[in-house]
Amino acid sequence: MMLSTLATPLPKSAISDRRIVHITRGRGHGDIVRLMSPSDLGERLKPFVFLDLFHINGQTMGGMPVHPHSGIATVTVLVEGDLRYDDPEQGQGTIAYGAVEWMRAGGGVWHGQELSRGESSQVRGFQLWIALPPELENGPVETAYIETKAMPQVGPAKVILGTLHGARSPVNAPDGINYLLVTLQANEEWTYQPPVGHSAAFVAVASGTVDVGSTLHAGDMGIFDQRGAMHFQADEAGPSTFVVGSAIPHPHDLVLGYYSVHSSEDALIRGEARIAELGALLPQADVTGRSVPVFKGA
Template identity: 55%
Template sequence: MSPSDLGQALKPFVFLDIFDAQESTIHEMAKMPLHPHSGIATVTVFTKGSMHYDDPTSGRGRIDYGGVEWMRAGIGVWHGKEMTPPVDVSHIQGFQLWLALPAELELAEPQSQYIEANEMVKVGPAHVVIGCYDGIQSPVDAPDGINYLLVTLPAGERWTYQPPDGHTVAWLAVASGMLDAGALLQQGDMVVFADDGAPISLEAQGQEDAVFVLGSAKPHPHTLHLGHYSVHTTAPALARGEARIRELGKKLKAAGDRTSPSGTIPVFK
């Protein structure tokens, strides 16, 4: 999903990517270049393996299944190397999601959170990555009106998600296993649900647990104004975000090598 295609229909969810690196290609993840964002938040979760983080304000730790990296770009950041794969991990899989921020946050100061799995909360088979579901509130400081869940549904079991009132945007994407969501889905498949807020009934098929992410939200009420790495609610806001990115780019170049002893490069704000 990208902001120029399915993101137009599913905003505030505007980008989704599944990444999957085996032992022979994990080192390629370290080659991702630093890049900028503004106007969005990025949400990274892992369905296999883990990554190290090392941040001056958040400390050091490890994000694996059930944990999350939340990065609210706001007025602008450069990032891309704030996490590194541990030497003992041979398979890394997960999702990166972008959220279009509301007008009151799209030019706010950036924010980063690294929350490990033992600090996250669950409802049944679902980790509540973002939002509040069934009275359980995620520790991520995300805008209201958005739920994002990471779910492992055991083989043969059923589960029903009831979107909260007003959540007429809903979708899911599968990382592994097979899932009956009215149609049979498998790894890499994404499905969009009707915009009626109806319960979403799911069943894990086959012999393997079904692992997937599910999002629901109140619709983002603004037209998307798109830059190369930015999504904003208005053209003037986009111009401010991109100007900030250019300014930060010059400061980043002047800052020189910011690589930590553990190999990470903290988000540049």
Template identity: 55%
Template sequence: MSTITHSSAASVLPTERGRARTIVTKTRGRPSGAITRLMGPSDLGELLKPFVFLDFFEADSSVIDKATVHPHSGIGTITVVTKGEMLFNDPKDGSGTIRYGGLEWMRAGGGVWHGDEVTAGASNSIQGFQLWVALSPELENAPSLSQFIEAQFTPGVGPARVMVGEYAGAKSPAQSPVGMTYLLVTLDPGEHWTFMPPEGHAVSFLSVANGSLMAGEVIDAGELAAFEPGEIPIAIEAGPQGATFVLGSAVPHRHDLVLGYYSVHTSAAALAAGEARIQAIRPR
């Protein structure tokens, strides 16, 4: 099969401009039933903050209807689907379906309870990622908000869908913090693609849902790879079955990670305020 290459001035392979971006660590995380915790704030979250948690889920769709209501504060969550679908019913966004290319963006801010806003769709199974991002002091105790964005509203740049932030002139409708980009990418077998970090985005990772790819070394389905800090482009080549993956890049989060059970804040005082708010709005 012939190799497919995206060619433009912005996609010159980094090996043609200098050395390639180095992977500093890979992990398959800690599986627990349908969910694998690929990253937490006490391990890769320190290296990759503002990205502090990444869960990969793959299960029968009925698991969505069994989700329990739970709280968060101090973070934002980004949920994307790589296979299957889920339904949402939201007072602001109405009702609809989240499939490949769609997402839920939720800013917990000063405190929120959630977990019953989505239900199983028509697919028998569901696969995807949920990413937690640490918020700045200005946003960590701000009012909460959520958005359900269907696939037709997320812009595409070559093989990438811009789920959060901006990339190559395309901007997601998600009301996420500035300085952060999150892409959902599918490459055909043997296809080449180069990620060019936006200015100031020294933090980068990717995680493969299906297939495999080469980005300096092989990254298989179910693995997360963290890249060295810096703004060197990331050259990617899909394996023989192609690849579907998420890729995050961001300006480094220059604050401490102060952890609660469902919360991440920048200080003990901010955490106490978030946890107090969670208790004040606890569902009865």
């Protein structure tokens, strides 16, 4: 069996395979399929609380309205195509396969148009929300655009968050969270052994078909049980592209606003107050024309 790892793998007989215990195809919203929300599967998978699979083209690019967040971090990763970013703090560049837009909303931001059309007419990817720990959920905002060449590759996996076999993502995410983007060629096999304590785990498929003990197709999301390694194999038609997340469970409540997720009512009240304060400043800001930076006030 081909195992795309840098360390000597354990034989399958020495580890317990994780099994898929739930499969969903989410809910469609035009070119966006919502696979997970904080009010449903996010409760089972926290700190992973939200996942969209999106597909945009030249006609729909720029259709996202400016909107607020607090208490979370968003991770946008592309599986096909490219987008441009243009930010006074981050400079200019392109995100493509395996590249990342990271936004730690913390105490409050407005965003939604900071990315613009690149060279490709079709763009597909995932947007994931992470519930932040109490020490960060009302803290400073942080944004980063990290291009493909800067994201570590371990075998078929791009390390989007966390670490894999000593390779660490440059994204400044909270500890205890791994998030990987994987492409397997036809019939290729790969094993992922999550770190100790990573009992929250999922897979979501962007393209192709992958066998994880259950067969998952493009558009499927599967939730794993809590222990053991995960074994993946692309079918003979290949390739298959998917994301895998594993984490130490978020030990706090999910207290929900419309665009916000916090760990307490008090934290939510503070986050929504900051969002309102920033919203009142938006008319004075230049949010027209080119791509709009994440708006976090002065």
